[in-house]
Amino acid sequence: MTRPGLLFAALLAAAPAFAAVRSGDVIVRHATVVDVEHARTIADQAVVLRGENIVAVGADREIARGWRAAQTLDAEARYLIPGLWDMHVHFGGGPELIEENEALLPLYLAHGITTVRDCSGDLPGQVLAWREAIAAGRLAGPRLLTSGAKIEGLRPVWKGTIEVGNRTDVDAALARLQEKDRVDFVKITDSTLDPPLFLYAVSRAKERGLRTSGHIPMALTVAQAVDAGLSSIEHIDYAYKAGVKDEAAIAADFAAGRIERAEANRRLDGGFDEATAMAAYRELARRGVSVTPTLNGSRILAYLDTDTHADDAYLAYIGPKLRKTYDWRIERAAKASPQAIAARHAHFERMAAVLPMLQRAGVTIIAGTDAGFLNSFNYPGVGLHDELTLFVERGLTPAQALAAATRAGPAWFGTLDRYGSVSAGKAADLVLLERDPLRDIGATRSVAAVIVKGRVHERRALDAMLDATRRKVAAWNASAGR
Template sequence: MNPRALAAFAATLLLAACAHRQAVPVDLLIDNATVVDLHDGRLLEHRHIAVRDHRVVAVADAREARRFRAARSVDASGTYAIPGLWDMHVHFGGGEALIEENRDLLPLYVAHGVTTVRDAAGDLSPQVLQWREQVRNGELQGPTIYTSGPKIEGKGSIWPGDLEVANETELRAAFDQLQAMHVDFVKITESALSPQLFKAALAEAERRGMKTSAHVPMSLMLDEVSAAGLDSIEHMGYALKAGSTRERAIADASAAGTLSYRDALVQAADTFDRDTALAAYRKLAARGTAITPTLYGSRVTAYLDQDDHHGDDYLHYIGPGLKATYDWRVQRAAKDDAAAIAARHRVYEKSAALLPLLQEAGVSILAGTDAGFLNSYDYPGIGLHDELREYVRYGLTPLQALQSATLRNAAFLGHDGDSAGIAAGKVADIVLLDRNPLQDIDATRAIRAVVLKGDYLDRDALDAMLATVRARVDAREAGAR
């Protein structure tokens, strides 16, 4: 080799060595995916997603991606990358005997692309708080958990595991307990809580800077609880009542005890007015009051006369103890005559049709399922995809539905700065889909892989998670026989 060629060769080696030294080490490089920007629906093709220490380092084009040296690279050609999905209304409960059955729900969420859940209270708060920390510390594989801990309720609540209060002194003590637990928000329900204590609970949460989520007393106007500081309305029936021309009369009759919850919803459906509803919803939006519709679970109950769900394959993933908790809603629905069945169909259809009105008014819609114990055939994991299908069926676009399961939820909990997106600095919770979800919302079910806090779980790994849960359920059912 002549001196000039030798010098050129040496220079090439030196440049290569420098380039190697300057390469940025990452744990994972997802190559050639189409990133779905859920802010505006743009498709960013041929992107390379670099992940290190559980967070996205960069979303780069092919040229920029060359600067990364990955411990693991995966070919994501043909996939659509979306942020991990959030389920903003789940439940863990059924008593201490069902702790293991409830823990087995965590892999069901992950296997279906749900990387974050908001636990809206049950009777296993100590366990849920423990799981929250174990997931956070990498000791337990599961979705990120945000939890309310036990609910605020009145004496004699129908729900298990509540903090029952009879006066404002006890209410403040309950808030002290919740703050000591470091809960992520406060859940308030009204089965036994007086309207006065309900409003006092909102004021106390506001004073302490705590987010609130609630079942709203039918005896109160939705506008007054929004004005009092309620952050999230759980379930669509309360929004239906706010769209009635007779909301005040319904509230007064409910306060007097002459109108049941179910009859109040029927009256609201029969006296619904679009303009009244839009005016009410615009006030909610102006105050930042969100709503978690939990539609699919309501649909299941409303239409049990047409589908009893006994043949659902997903029952193989639900433990026998949890399945037994489904019975109370099933038995209650079985007592309905033809008129009551028609009424519950009517209430559901009218409630589901509110979605585009809420969207038009600017209300933040938070996708949640109500999945867990008690709620019949409303399944953890796959239930969120059922929920999103309902949103599109009743008028939202696929993009709006996806926003409700990602961006809106993170913003509500104050984590939009570091979660629910695919961008530098965000937690690396990502779902790779085989089809474009902006064209067909059911594409969210076509999951090729899930990235859970930077851990890449391919289809085989996800199927193995499902198989493990199914085997545990089979073993429990065999032991129960």
């Protein structure tokens, strides 16, 4: 064979090897991947990102041989987890607080939270606009899933609602939320909403294919709300209520006006029965109803007598007008008698004791903070890590707590095919940690880098986000004369 022929043959033989080298935008090398689903770690892995997607995951040596990318991030054996989700947050306080609320968005990213579920405040239109701006890349923040305006009765306690007084109103509200606002789910609350109309709203939302969460009226049992189609129970108090042996009688007495709310709460507090609870929780698990405990917010309020939070360093990230919304709960707690304070502590401890029971029954526990306006010292961003710490302190394993913050949210929205693991085909929303969260849930605080929609934010960039919010708050404090 002539020399040119030999050269051609050599190139032809080598062509498959050249063709096998594929390109991505980012390669994360030498990572210890945390497989949350199976509670295990896989050492020395590489993860290839292209656009907003993970396109390959495998042994570092194999990926390095077959892939190239414009950017390489050496994980140096750090721990790579799916992005964290905070499934219960609020934005609000009125139009004059829009700027202060917007400044909270980067706090979530800086703490590894790549998705939040807004459970409605009094700025629903603004939140919808932020959702679109974040999705389009015009605004820095976590992916925002929102209920838009919540459904309530006439003349409700809470602002930012769609008021409904009859079934026609409910149907119109659901049509607006689904067709005009294109909400991600529906929030239904109970300050003035008639209980039968609550059940109608839940059932009609389900018929429309909309997931629902809400506050269950005292005049209804948890089982009635679940039968109507409620998708998630927000706040562990309602899960506790489902474990009260005489729940139906208490609900009936309240509905008939035979007892006031204080007496209903007293009977509920004293009526918990473990056998009743476990049967109810197994039914929740069978029906696919999740529970978002929001323990951290309850703990903060219960123990304001022992920790006033006045010296919290994190207050540097909370604007003065938002801090002002904390006052009414702080003042109420300060006026409590010693007996009321003791009752407050005991109530929280009773509620928190339900958490491991839910886990044993197979209920999907969702991590959500209730962070936002009104909820004193329950901070956006770091609050999720506080919630996970409480989960473990109160009986979950670190693996179970981590699943509540990475897989339970996607499971609730039906998007586990897209989120919740570090694997090919999933969204490139990832967090790199300094330590192993399966050994110590506190490791979720040790954020080395956050990847959102394929874009890498290393620690320096995350610190810059925090600094930008801190400087804004300092300027607002100066203007307010703080």
